[in-house]
Amino acid sequence: MPKHTFQLNGETVTVDVEDDVRILCVLRDVLGVTGPKYGCGINVCKACTSHLNGKAFNPCSVRVQDVGPDDEITTIEGLADTAPGDGLHPMQEAWLEHDVAQCGYCQPGQIMAAVALVHRVRKEGRAITEDDLDALRNVCRCGTYPRIRQAIRTGAERMG
Numbered sequence: 001m002p003k004h005t006f007q008l009n010g011e012t013v014t015v016d017v018e019d020d021v022r023i024l025c026v027l028r029d030v031l032g033v034t035g036p037k038y039g040c041g042i043n044v045c046k047a048c049t050s051h052l053n054g055k056a057f058n059p060c061s062v063r064v065q066d067v068g069p070d071d072e073i074t075t076i077e078g079l080a081d082t083a084p085g086d087g088l089h090p091m092q093e094a095w096l097e098h099d100v101a102q103c104g105y106c107q108p109g110q111i112m113a114a115v116a117l118v119h120r121v122r123k124e125g126r127a128i129t130e131d132d133l134d135a136l137r138n139v140c141r142c143g144t145y146p147r148i149r150q151a152i153r154t155g156a157e158r159m160g
Helices: 021-030 076-082 090-097 107-123 132-134 145-159
Strands: 003-008 009-017 050-052 054-056 072-074
Touching: 050 107, 054 107, 072 076, 076 090, 076 107, 090 107, 090 145, 107 145
Parallel strands: 003 072
Antiparallel strands: 003 009, 050 054, 050 072
16 A cells, blocks of 8 residues: 655654545544544535645545645644644634534534634735635534634634
């Protein structure tokens, strides 16, 4: 079987899997990283949202052959390591403060999408708008969208 090497949460990993295996299966089934959730498997629900080179992506729709040794995948498990200081990432803290989670299944993907959104709009030199929040497509079956929106705004303020 082919070997594939990439960066995962700051560490170099090598896996021995077929080229067409989806990154989500590599993360969960091969590497034991369970933060990204399997929801739909077709890039619709976004429960698996993680970051690839700092941008939101859905590992259920990317083959392992499409990432290389210099590509950095960050999952919810590695998010706190990307923030200054010790403890949780400011977005994770905002999630707790606003009591966002109910069942919690979608929350890792929601948080990762929110952080990527904040980074993107800051790079564009602007603040998050209602349209930006409307454009997030992560599905929450519990319907905590009002609290998600509040937490994103709070987290964005604290991300500095």
